[in-house]
Amino acid sequence: MDHYGKILRNSLLVFAVTAASVLGGCAKEPAPPAQTTAAQTTAATQPESQGMPNPMKEADSVLDFEAIGVHMVMPKEAESPSYYIINGEVADVQFTFGGTEYTYRASDTAQDFAGIFERFKEGVLTETAGSNGQETEVQVKTTESGGRLASWEWGSTKYTLYTSGEVEDTAIAGLAVTLAELSENEK
Numbered sequence: 001m002d003h004y005g006k007i008l009r010n011s012l013l014v015f016a017v018t019a020a021s022v023l024g025g026c027a028k029e030p031a032p033p034a035q036t037t038a039a040q041t042t043a044a045t046q047p048e049s050q051g052m053p054n055p056m057k058e059a060d061s062v063l064d065f066e067a068i069g070v071h072m073v074m075p076k077e078a079e080s081p082s083y084y085i086i087n088g089e090v091a092d093v094q095f096t097f098g099g100t101e102y103t104y105r106a107s108d109t110a111q112d113f114a115g116i117f118e119r120f121k122e123g124v125l126t127e128t129a130g131s132n133g134q135e136t137e138v139q140v141k142t143t144e145s146g147g148r149l150a151s152w153e154w155g156s157t158k159y160t161l162y163t164s165g166e167v168e169d170t171a172i173a174g175l176a177v178t179l180a181e182l183s184e185n186e187k
Helices: 002-027 038-045 062-068 169-182
Strands: 056-059 079-086 090-097 100-107 125-129 136-142 148-154 157-163
Touching: 062 079, 062 090, 100 169, 125 169, 136 169, 148 169, 157 169
Parallel strands: none
Antiparallel strands: 056 079, 079 090, 090 100, 100 157, 125 136, 136 148, 148 157
16 A cells, blocks of 8 residues: 555645646746837838749740740730749740630740649640741640640740640640741741
8 A cells, every 4th residue: 555655645746746837837927028129120020031032023025035045926816915034044924825824935045944843644745836947846745634735946945835724635736836836936
């Protein structure tokens, strides 16, 4: 019985110390607020600078892309185009065509700039674009979620056309070939 008595006594002692600590912490009055100066208050309300600046800079039209060595032409049927230059090296046009939203990009220097971070299904649709003796191969891939990515090159400039929408082969291939041919006279 003496052994159980020690365990009970030690348990009660631990309980009493814990209860006293908890109750003692609740009984303390809160510390008075620290005095701040006007400069400290102003500094606290100013927005902190973000760690990384926005890499997308708005552009006025495709003509602004010539400054980064990219020649792009949009079809007349493109609706609501928005123009951007990303990191000073990727031309980006976001637009609607036939009710579907697209992102059209090109770069003379960047290697992988499509911005698609998902897996592709097996199979590639291939079309040919060009005229006047110049030709390029347009490749269209399908993402696992059903999006479509077309890519091609003219000279040193690489182009991509992407939609997250599930569009027919003829729609994505037709638009990609049109864009490739409109932008054919690169440099």
